[in-house]
Amino acid sequence: MKSIEVKAERSYSVEIGIAWRDRLREILGNHNRVLVIAPTSLSHFLDFSTLNLSDEGIFWVPDGEDQKSSAVAEAIWQRCGEMNLQRSDAIVGIGGGATTDLAGFVAATWLRGIEWYAFPTSLAGMVDASVGGKTGINTAAGKNLVGAFHSPSLVAIDLDFLKSLSDRDFAAGLAEVIKCGFISDASILELLKETTDIQAARAHAAILVEKSVAVKARVVGTDFKESKAREVLNYGHTAGHAIEKLSGYSLRHGEAVSIGLIFAAHLSRNVCGLGDDEVSLHGELLAKFGLPTTTRYSLDEIVVLMAGDKKARSGEMRFIGLSTIGTPAWIENPTSDAIRFAYESISK
Ligand SMILES: NC(=O)c1ccc[n+]([C@@H]2O[C@H](COP(=O)([O-])OP(=O)(O)OC[C@H]3O[C@@H](n4cnc5c(N)ncnc54)[C@H](O)[C@@H]3O)[C@@H](O)[C@H]2O)c1
Numbered sequence: 001m002k003s004i005e006v007k008a009e010r011s012y013s014v015e016i017g018i019a020w021r022d023r024l025r026e027i028l029g030n031h032n033r034v035l036v037i038a039p040t041s042l043s044h045f046l047d048f049s050t051l052n053l054s055d056e057g058i059f060w061v062p063d064g065e066d067q068k069s070s071a072v073a074e075a076i077w078q079r080c081g082e083m084n085l086q087r088s089d090a091i092v093g094i095g096g097g098a099t100t101d102l103a104g105f106v107a108a109t110w111l112r113g114i115e116w117y118a119f120p121t122s123l124a125g126m127v128d129a130s131v132g133g134k135t136g137i138n139t140a141a142g143k144n145l146v147g148a149f150h151s152p153s154l155v156a157i158d159l160d161f162l163k164s165l166s167d168r169d170f171a172a173g174l175a176e177v178i179k180c181g182f183i184s185d186a187s188i189l190e191l192l193k194e195t196t197d198i199q200a201a202r203a204h205a206a207i208l209v210e211k212s213v214a215v216k217a218r219v220v221g222t223d224f225k226e227s228k229a230r231e232v233l234n235y236g237h238t239a240g241h242a243i244e245k246l247s248g249y250s251l252r253h254g255e256a257v258s259i260g261l262i263f264a265a266h267l268s269r270n271v272c273g274l275g276d277d278e279v280s281l282h283g284e285l286l287a288k289f290g291l292p293t294t295t296r297y298s299l300d301e302i303v304v305l306m307a308g309d310k311k312a313r314s315g316e317m318r319f320i321g322l323s324t325i326g327t328p329a330w331i332e333n334p335t336s337d338a339i340r341f342a343y344e345s346i347s348k
Contacts, residue, residue: 123173
């Protein structure tokens with residue numbers, strides 16, 4: 001087992017390589033009442049029968065983004081009330097990033113904040129969503145616009161969960177791993193250069209999770225509430241979010257980020273002087289794991305959404321770029337030529 005410390009509004013550990021039932025049993029022993037939130041899609045993997053957990057103590061939610069709704073949160077608050085969940089009690093989220101976002105949000109809001117534990121089951125959840133304390137749900141106004149910064153007490157990663165994860169979802173998580181490599185840890189890229197395909201990447205899951213969590217922990221530790229330094233984690237995300245939204249969320253977050261990374265690399269070449277080999281490496285790695293690198297959406301459609309992106313301040317367009325691997329740069333209001341050049345690299 002590896003443990004990585006995250007220093008946010010308080011410190012907590014990310015434990016990589018635990019056995020989820022053992023860890024959950026300990027948590028159940030440490031609180032009077034615990035409410036576990038998990039998606040029904042995983043009910044056949046999640047056998048709670050050997051744990052001291054009543055039916056009332058498990059709340060099954062819909063899969064994917066459907067669970068990140070105010071209606072689902074409301075239903076869970078109702079259950080919290082029925083269970084009389086107190087400040088000394090806890091919430092546990094077991095599932096992909098959508099589930100840990102939801103569980104963390106309910107924990108942040110019930111009694112103005114109770115403890116919660118994240119048990120991520122997808123690669124995206126392990127390397128990104130469960131680490132860093134951002135929690136939230138979706139509303140008609142947009143995705144993740146309602147939420148809270150509320151760190152978990154522990155992130156417990158059982159790597160065995162990845163065995164049942166589809167190649168598509170594993171690859172989507174790899175997009176965030178590759179992003180971590182480009183912004184901060186070239187050894188991730190070196191390892192992935194030597195990795196032939198997605199099956200081979202699965203064999204490196206433990207080390208890839210460890211290195212990516214270390215990158216995220218380091219960044220979050222310097223800027224928990226994203227005043228500036230944490231924005232480097234958004235490399236590839238400005239165009240990525242726009243494309244994800246244009247797809248009506250039919251693309252996985254990581255798939256949209258993959259296209260966004262190609263865009264960001266070409267923008268970086270133009271604006272920050274990122275080298276041609278480093279730009280090409282983005283496409284080589286992402287394509288090798290079956291991730292998309294082009295889009296059919298028009299430049300105009302993407303620009304409108306990028307201008308409204310959460311990172312845009314007072315109508316300006318802001319991007320995270322790279323001058324070299326491991327050296328992020330903040331790009332504000334690039335010229336329309338620079339944006340067009342970057343767009344041509346992702347246009348189908
Ligand atoms: N809070 C943050 O900082 C942060 C960061 C990145 C992403 N996110 C959020 O995370 C979500 C994306 O994460 P995700 O891709 O894990 O989404 P997800 O939770 O929707 O999971 C993707 C799919 O994988 C399935 N799955 C999960 N674990 C599985 C397993 N072990 N075996 C088989 N299937 C499994 C899920 O049922 C789902 O169908 C989005 O809602 C995004 O907004 C949050």
